[in-house]
Amino acid sequence: MRKEYIWEVKAHNTPLLKRSCSHCDSDRFYCSEKFRMNAQKKNIDVWLIYRCIKCDNTYNMTIISRTSPESINKELFHRFQENNRELAWLYAFSTEIRKKNNLEADFDTIKYEIQHEQRFIENLHSINDDTLSFKVIYAFSFQLKLSTVIRNCLKLSSKQLDRLITMQAITVHGKFLEKKHRVKHEDIVKISCEALKRITR
Numbered sequence: 001m002r003k004e005y006i007w008e009v010k011a012h013n014t015p016l017l018k019r020s021c022s023h024c025d026s027d028r029f030y031c032s033e034k035f036r037m038n039a040q041k042k043n044i045d046v047w048l049i050y051r052c053i054k055c056d057n058t059y060n061m062t063i064i065s066r067t068s069p070e071s072i073n074k075e076l077f078h079r080f081q082e083n084n085r086e087l088a089w090l091y092a093f094s095t096e097i098r099k100k101n102n103l104e105a106d107f108d109t110i111k112y113e114i115q116h117e118q119r120f121i122e123n124l125h126s127i128n129d130d131t132l133s134f135k136v137i138y139a140f141s142f143q144l145k146l147s148t149v150i151r152n153c154l155k156l157s158s159k160q161l162d163r164l165i166t167m168q169a170i171t172v173h174g175k176f177l178e179k180k181h182r183v184k185h186e187d188i189v190k191i192s193c194e195a196l197k198r199i200t201r
Contacts, residue, residue, distance in 0.1 A: 014092035169195035
C-alpha cells in the first residue's frame with residue numbers, strides 16, 4: 001500500500017489585527033485569548049478581546065450579538081465562560097468573523113513551523129513508488145502558499161520547484177499546481193517520484 005506522508009503546519013501565534021488605536025499611534029492589536037460576555041434583558045453578546053500592542057487599550061471583536069442564551073450550544077457557552085484558548089484561536093483566524101467586523105489581519109506577523117520527515121530527500125533514492133502523496137494538515141489558515149510548504153519540506157530551491165511545475169509533476173486534488181495556490185486544510189499533494197529524483201540529483 002502506498003504511503004501517505006504528512007506535512008503539518010503549526011502556527012505559534014494568532015494574527016495581529018490591523019486597526020488604529022484611539023489612545024496612541026499604534027495600528028495593530030493582539031488577541032488576548034479572552035472573551036467578554038454581556039447579558040442585556042434576554043439576549044447575550046460575546047466579544048473576543050484584543051489589546052493594542054503599544055498601550056494595551058482594548059478592542060472587542062464581535063462574535064455573537066443579541067442572541068438568546070437558549071440558542072447557543074451549551075458546550076460553546078461554557079467554553080466562552082472558561083476563556084477556552086482553542087476557541088479563541090478559532091475565532092482569531094476566522095475569515096468570516098473578520099469580514100463581519102470589517103477587519104483585516106496582518107498575516108505577516110504569524111510565526112509557524114512545518115512538521116515533516118526531515119530526511120525525506122536524502123532517502124528518496126530508496127523509494128520506488130511512481131507517485132509520492134502528501135497530506136497537508138493546516139488547522140488555522142493564514143494565506144500560506146502551498147509552494148512555500150513544498151519547498152520547505154522537500155528542501156527545494158525556487159528554480160527546482162519551478163522545474164517541477166513546468167514539468168507538470170505536482171498536482172493538488174488532481175489539478176496541476178499553480179504557484180499562487182493557497183494551502184487548504186487536508187490538501188492532497190501528489191508529486192512524480194521520477195521527476196523529483198531527476199531535479200534533486
